[in-house]
Amino acid sequence: MNALRFRRRSQAPVGVAFALARLAQVQRTTAVPAVVRLVAAAAAAMAVLVAMPADVTVGERGVEVLALALVLAAGVGLFPGSWWVSAVALFVVVAWVAATVAFGDAADLVRVGVLAGLLYVMHAGAAFAAVLPHDCVVAPGVLVRWARRQAAVLTGGLGVGLAGLTAVRLIGGTPTLAGPVVGAAVAAALAGAFAYLLRRP
Amino acid sequence: MTHDPQWTPTRALGRAALLTGVLVLLAAVLGRVDLVALAAPIAVGAAWALRRRPAEEPQVELEVPAEPPAEGSEVALVVRVGAGDAVPLDLVVARLAAPRWLPLEQADRPHATDLPPGELAQVVFTGTALRWGRHAAGPARAYGVVGDGLLISALVGTPEGQLPVHPVPPVFRATDTMPRASALVGGHRSRRPGEGGELAGVRRYAPGDRLRRVDWRTTLRTGEPHVAATWSDRDATVVLVLDVAHEAGVSGGVHGRASVLDTTVRAAAAVAEHYLRRGDRVALVELSGTPRHLRAGNGRRHLQAALDWLASTSVTAEADEPPPPVLIDTRLYPISALVVVLTPLLQPASTQLIATLARTGRVVTAVDTLGELADHPLVGTEWTGLAQRLWRLERDVVIDQLREAGVPVTGWSGPGSLDHVLRDLTRLAAAPRIGVR
Numbered sequence: 001m002n003a004l005r006f007r008r009r010s011q012a013p014v015g016v017a018f019a020l021a022r023l024a025q026v027q028r029t030t031a032v033p034a035v036v037r038l039v040a041a042a043a044a045a046m047a048v049l050v051a052m053p054a055d056v057t058v059g060e061r062g063v064e065v066l067a068l069a070l071v072l073a074a075g076v077g078l079f080p081g082s083w084w085v086s087a088v089a090l091f092v093v094v095a096w097v098a099a100t101v102a103f104g105d106a107a108d109l110v111r112v113g114v115l116a117g118l119l120y121v122m123h124a125g126a127a128f129a130a131v132l133p134h135d136c137v138v139a140p141g142v143l144v145r146w147a148r149r150q151a152a153v154l155t156g157g158l159g160v161g162l163a164g165l166t167a168v169r170l171i172g173g174t175p176t177l178a179g180p181v182v183g184a185a186v187a188a189a190l191a192g193a194f195a196y197l198l199r200r201p
Numbered sequence: 202m203t204h205d206p207q208w209t210p211t212r213a214l215g216r217a218a219l220l221t222g223v224l225v226l227l228a229a230v231l232g233r234v235d236l237v238a239l240a241a242p243i244a245v246g247a248a249w250a251l252r253r254r255p256a257e258e259p260q261v262e263l264e265v266p267a268e269p270p271a272e273g274s275e276v277a278l279v280v281r282v283g284a285g286d287a288v289p290l291d292l293v294v295a296r297l298a299a300p301r302w303l304p305l306e307q308a309d310r311p312h313a314t315d316l317p318p319g320e321l322a323q324v325v326f327t328g329t330a331l332r333w334g335r336h337a338a339g340p341a342r343a344y345g346v347v348g349d350g351l352l353i354s355a356l357v358g359t360p361e362g363q364l365p366v367h368p369v370p371p372v373f374r375a376t377d378t379m380p381r382a383s384a385l386v387g388g389h390r391s392r393r394p395g396e397g398g399e400l401a402g403v404r405r406y407a408p409g410d411r412l413r414r415v416d417w418r419t420t421l422r423t424g425e426p427h428v429a430a431t432w433s434d435r436d437a438t439v440v441l442v443l444d445v446a447h448e449a450g451v452s453g454g455v456h457g458r459a460s461v462l463d464t465t466v467r468a469a470a471a472v473a474e475h476y477l478r479r480g481d482r483v484a485l486v487e488l489s490g491t492p493r494h495l496r497a498g499n500g501r502r503h504l505q506a507a508l509d510w511l512a513s514t515s516v517t518a519e520a521d522e523p524p525p526p527v528l529i530d531t532r533l534y535p536i537s538a539l540v541v542v543l544t545p546l547l548q549p550a551s552t553q554l555i556a557t558l559a560r561t562g563r564v565v566t567a568v569d570t571l572g573e574l575a576d577h578p579l580v581g582t583e584w585t586g587l588a589q590r591l592w593r594l595e596r597d598v599v600i601d602q603l604r605e606a607g608v609p610v611t612g613w614s615g616p617g618s619l620d621h622v623l624r625d626l627t628r629l630a631a632a633p634r635i636g637v638r
Contacts, residue, residue, distance in 0.1 A: 030310070086216045093224060093239070097231070107235040120242035123220070127213030127350030131292060137307055139314035139322070142292070146315075149291075149349060153246040161241025168234045193248065 025134065032138035033129060036146075040125030041077030044088050045069040047118035050111065051095040053103035076122060081130030085122070092119060113162050117154055124150050207258045207355050214351040217247040250348035257285025259293050259316070259345035263359040265338050269509065271367045272333045273455040276303060278364075280341040282314075283321045288347065290316040295324060295343035302332040302454060303364065316345075331454035333368035333466055335513050337361050367508040368463075369455060370471035401430045438482045438497050438535050441469045444544035444551040445489045448516040450574045464570040465543045466511050468613045472541060473511075477504045485510055486533055488544075488551055494533055539564050541619070545571035546610075552599055559608045566622045567603060567610045 048069035049057055057065050072091065075084040096115060099105040128146060132138070224240035227233065264279040282293045293316050299308035305328035312324045330336075342358040403416050406426035419427040443465050450460035459467070473483045477499060484497035485507060495510045534540055540563050544551045559565045575593060579585050600610045609622035 028310070032313075081212055083212070086212070086219060089216065089220050090223065093220070093227070093236075096239070097227065097233075097236075100233075100235075101231070107233070112235045112238050116239045116242050119220070119239060120246060123213065123216060123243055124246065124349060127211065127216075128292075130211060130213060131294070131346045131350045131353055132313060133294065133311045136294060136311045136313045139312075142313065142315050146291070146349070150246075153249055153349075154242050156249070157242025157245035160245055161238035164241070165234050165238040 028135040030135055030137060032143050033132045033134045033136055035143065036125055036129045036132060037077040037080060037134075040080055040085075040122050040129055041073040043118045043121035043125060044076040044085075044092075045073035047092045047115060047122055048072055048088070048095065050115045050118060051092040051099060053095075053099035054105055055103055076126055077129075080126035085126040089119060089123065109162060109166065112165065113158055116158060116161055120154055120157060121150070124153075208254065208347070208352045209355070211351055211353050214247065214348070217243050217351065221247070246349070247351060250351050253288050253347075254352065255284065255286050255288035255290070255345070255347055255354075258354045258357050259283065259285055259290060259343055261295060261341050261343040261357055261359055263297070263339045263341040263362050265362045265364045269365040269367050269512065270330050271369050272330050273369055274330060276305075276328055276330045276364070276366075278305060278326045278338055278362075279323055280312075280326070280343075281321050281323045282316065282343050284316045284318050284345070287318045289318050290345045290347055291349050292346035293322065293343055294346070295341060297324075297326055297341045298337075298339055299326070299328070300336040300338060300364070302334060302366070303330055303336055303338070304328050330364075330366040331456070332452060332463070333366050333455075333512055334515075336364045336366060338364040365509055365512040368466045368470040368511055370474045371467055372471070403427050404430050437476070438484065438538040439472070439476045440484045440486060440497070440534055440538045440540045441472055442486045442488060442540060442542040442544075442554070443469055443514060444542060444548075444570075445487060445514055445516050446551070447545065447547050449545055449547065449571060450577075459572075461545045461547075461570050461574065462514065462516060464572060464613055465545075466514050468543050468568060468570065470508060470511055472619070473507045474504060477501075477507070483507060484533065484538070487514060488554070489516065497535075497538075534558060534563060536561075536563060539623075540566070542567045543570050543613075545569065545574075546596060546599055547571070552603065555603060555608055556606050559603075559606045565608045566619065567608055568619070569600075569610055569612045572612055 046069075049065065052065050052069075056062075072088045075082075076088055079085075092115070100107050105111075221240045221244045224236045228236035228240075260283045262281040262283075264281065266276060266278075270276050278297065278299075280295050280297050282295050284290050284293075292313055294311050294313045296311040297305070297308050299305045305326035308326045308328070314322045316322055339362045340358045340360060342356055344356050345354040346352070347354075403419050404427065406415065406420075406428050410428045414428040414430075416427045416429045445462055445465055448460055448462050450458065452458070452460040452463050469485065473485065476483050480499060482497040482499045483503065485495040487493050495507060498506065540558055542551065542555050542558075542565060544555070544567055546552060546567070546569060555565055555567050575596065579589050603610050611619065611622050
């Protein structure tokens with residue numbers, strides 16, 4: 001979307017011309033945008049593999065799961081500014097819920113931490129790749145500074161999430177009606193916070 | 202609180218909100234705290250990224266060289282990008298539109314950098330100016346990104362800049378006498394006796410002669426006072442007429458083939474530079490769909506003005522457009538001027554102008570700028586060759602008619618191109634003539 005801001009509006013090529021135009025685009029790709037897209041794609045593939053039920057991933061259908069993960073990841077790498085990334089993220093969430101609910105996988109701390117990290121890396125990588133044209137000449141140090149910022153945010157976010165998860169598990173208790181109500185309130189508060197952050201001058 | 206439309210949320214921000222909402226909602230519904238943990242990095246990251254938001258868009262400037270470069274020389278265009286306010290930009294992506302004849306290194310790619318507050322980032326695009334002309338440089342455009350890709354600014358740009366590139370005049374010299382000179386100063390030996398450096402002979406002293414002119418050797422030998430007579434030194438006015446109503450050939454730039462327009466402009470630059478360096482006055486007249494002229498002047502400043510003027514030369518007449526009217530304006534074409542018409546002889550109007558100028562007593566010479574293009578074989582039907590031969594014969598007839606009218610026609614061949622025609626013209630100018638003004 002945004003990365004294509006400089007693209008001229010012209011008659012779209014079709015057929016072989018389209019393929020050749022795409023090939024020419026790929027050949028113009030520079031290192032930094034390629035690395036960012038690769039990071040986002042790799043994180044997507046690994047997130048799919050981690051989220052899928054372990055029995056399926058390491059079982060007979062492991063190759064199919066791997067192929068699916070690669071296809072989904074390729075979409076993330078190639079179209080980081082599209083809805084595809086959101087779809088893959090939602091797929092990961094659904095797969096995780098299915099794995100833990102239907103297949104009985106344990107939601108242990110390490111796996112949750114790894115999955116949360118991979119989801120974030122995919123999201124942040126795709127967000128950065130979407131605003132970075134694929135043939136862009138990037139100044140030295142930009143990638144390193146971006147990676148440093150993401151590492152800091154990831155550390156903080158994971159710390160908060162896993163600490164909360166650990167605390168809740170330590171406290172324990174039986175599920176009550178207050179849980180869903182508080183959760184819905186937190187979701188609404190988050191939406192309001194986003195809206196406030198977005199609209200404030 | 203008002204929404205600032207200059208910074209818009211990206212799809213990534215929508216994704217962050219969607220994922221956070223879905224995960225928290227699922228966590229609430231299913232009673233799964235691990236889902237909140239999954240959402241935590243994304244939510245924390247978005248909140249952290251949006252904590253500060255710039256109020257202004259990034260600023261972009263384009264700097265073109267102050268001094269017009271010559272074709273074939275290195276040119277540097279500078280694009281400067283700055284953050285609009287005190288909020289650092291995670292990314293600024295800038296792009297410069299490069300003109301065709303100015304292939305700048307890496308200008309076909311966007312350039313990205315991050316930008317701390319209060320700092321300017323600059324990208325220097327260098328390249329070689331391949332052809333003279335007034336090239337459109339830019340516009341430079343940029344957009345900024347904050348919140349690690351969650352907010353993006355509107356595209357900001359500079360207006361299109363103008364980069365005049367001067368033609369490189371080929372080496373030209375004309376050593377022969379100017380056929381006709383005008384004022385009483387200058388570097389040419391005139392055909393009139395007067396104060397000057399060129400010895401015309403020794404004659405008897407006459408009242409009014411200066412004492413320092415006395416030739417003592419002849420005076421002592423003859424016993425009568427004699428003085429050294431000199432020719433007066435005069436400058437000349439050269440009017441260069443550029444027939445650019447039609448273009449022929451394809452320009453290959455400074456290192457490639459020359460089109461008619463290239464030959465015309467470069468030859469005009471060479472002749473103008475030569476005569477201006479000798480102290481003469483040079484005027485320029487363009488024959489095209491939109492005629493224009495540069496008044497006669499001399500000196501180094503006028504040379505720069507002439508080169509600037511030449512850089513704006515373009516073919517403006519369409520092939521089926523009626524030719525411009527032939528008007529002999531005495532202010533444009535002084536009677537005493539040497540008129541050099543640079544023409545491919547492709548339209549009757551320019552031939553008519555040359556003949557009319559010659560008939561009115563002006564010293565006119567035509568420089569054929571079509572050159573080898575006239576002999577370039579055309580690809581077409583079986584009749585193309587024949588048609589080209591007929592056209593060439595007609596052109597030869599036109600050239601012969603001009604010669605009969607007293608207008609020498611010569612091809613442009615660099616140094617000494619005009620020497621032999623100037624010699625003939627000097628001889629003709631010395632002879633009595635009948636002119637119509």
